Amino acid sequence: MQLDHTAVLGAEDGPGGLAWRALSNSQQDFIKCLPKAEVHAHLNGCIPLKCLQDLAKDYLANNPTTAADEVQRGLAVLETGVVLTEISDFFGLFPAIYAVTSTPTAVKKAAHAVLSSFLSGSPAQCQYIELRTTPRKTPHMTAREYFTTVLDVLETFQGRAALILSIDRRMSIEDVKTYVQMAKDFKQAGRAIVGVDLCGDPLTGDMKEFAPILSSVHDAGLKLTLHIAETPQNDEEDTLMLLSARPDRLGHATFLTPAAQAIVLRNQIPVEICLTSNLLCKTVSTLQDHHVTNFLSHKHPVVICTDDTLPFRNSLFEEYALLLAAPPLGLGLSGAEVERIAHVGMQATFR
Numbered sequence: 001m002q003l004d005h006t007a008v009l010g011a012e013d014g015p016g017g018l019a020w021r022a023l024s025n026s027q028q029d030f031i032k033c034l035p036k037a038e039v040h041a042h043l044n045g046c047i048p049l050k051c052l053q054d055l056a057k058d059y060l061a062n063n064p065t066t067a068a069d070e071v072q073r074g075l076a077v078l079e080t081g082v083v084l085t086e087i088s089d090f091f092g093l094f095p096a097i098y099a100v101t102s103t104p105t106a107v108k109k110a111a112h113a114v115l116s117s118f119l120s121g122s123p124a125q126c127q128y129i130e131l132r133t134t135p136r137k138t139p140h141m142t143a144r145e146y147f148t149t150v151l152d153v154l155e156t157f158q159g160r161a162a163l164i165l166s167i168d169r170r171m172s173i174e175d176v177k178t179y180v181q182m183a184k185d186f187k188q189a190g191r192a193i194v195g196v197d198l199c200g201d202p203l204t205g206d207m208k209e210f211a212p213i214l215s216s217v218h219d220a221g222l223k224l225t226l227h228i229a230e231t232p233q234n235d236e237e238d239t240l241m242l243l244s245a246r247p248d249r250l251g252h253a254t255f256l257t258p259a260a261q262a263i264v265l266r267n268q269i270p271v272e273i274c275l276t277s278n279l280l281c282k283t284v285s286t287l288q289d290h291h292v293t294n295f296l297s298h299k300h301p302v303v304i305c306t307d308d309t310l311p312f313r314n315s316l317f318e319e320y321a322l323l324l325a326a327p328p329l330g331l332g333l334s335g336a337e338v339e340r341i342a343h344v345g346m347q348a349t350f351r
């Protein structure tokens, strides 16, 4: 499938859309042609709206009563544009999305649409993607079937995509053990899995129990990335416990305490930065206050990512526009600095 790059530009009035339209044609071309890696994108958070609408139509035709109201309500919110008061509102969007991606056929369509949205198009949004997803058991498939279906689709992109298995902070410890073992099995079987992630509602789960299990992925040749310090309520104990698992990258890292930041800087752990996501989830109040500026001032490795293009209506082009556009719409970085950041992102992949 060939995508016109206009198809991957999101909401015109979103932070990225405003920054993108403030750029000259040559600046836009510069961003389009820059070799980029996307390493923080959640499958079910990145389904293109048109694909989700088609999946919802199929779902409602086959399930006129089960969860129909929830699906219609969820779809209406995503079609109108999501407005969040705080990050906890965000997780309420997923039950409707999960209802329509509960069969292997639907998962296949969703995975293909997500990967195409990043990798097809001329030029594509990125040259390489590490897509992440949480294994999910439904009445129509086991969690292993879910994950195999995604891997089968992803491997057709022949080396341009790899998968990260997400562990949700809301999982029971038994499920964490089961899914970490599943990741190791797929790795051992030579499938296109490169790592394990920790995601989900940042205020759930006991990280003392999770950390040693997460850390064990290294023994199987997998890398580890962790959503960390995503809200001000994530205390230092939670953050230090996660750092004890020896992560290879970190997601967000918005509210690191001085002690935690010292560890991150000393160990040069690359941070996955999702500018629009943080602004719309209101964990960061303005672009100029974003913690990326602190990491950049330390010359610390960061990777610019989209997180969830479905609710946030963003694209990787626009996330880079937020770096390049002049303030207040962007951070006003130079072309050379933006190019360096993209290059660092390519180096921070788990390949």
Ligand SMILES: CNc1ncnc2c1ncn2[C@@H]1O[C@H](COP(=O)(O)O)[C@@H](O)[C@H]1O
Residues within 6 Å of the ligand: 042, 043, 044, 045, 090, 094, 132, 133, 134, 166, 168, 199, 200, 201, 202, 227, 230, 277, 281, 307, 308
């Ligand atoms: C806004 N920042 C975020 N913080 C934490 N977790 C997030 C997230 N964005 C998405 N997810 C996690 O990814 C799942 C959807 O994709 P998959 O079903 O795995 O493909 C969500 O249910 C949530 O657990």
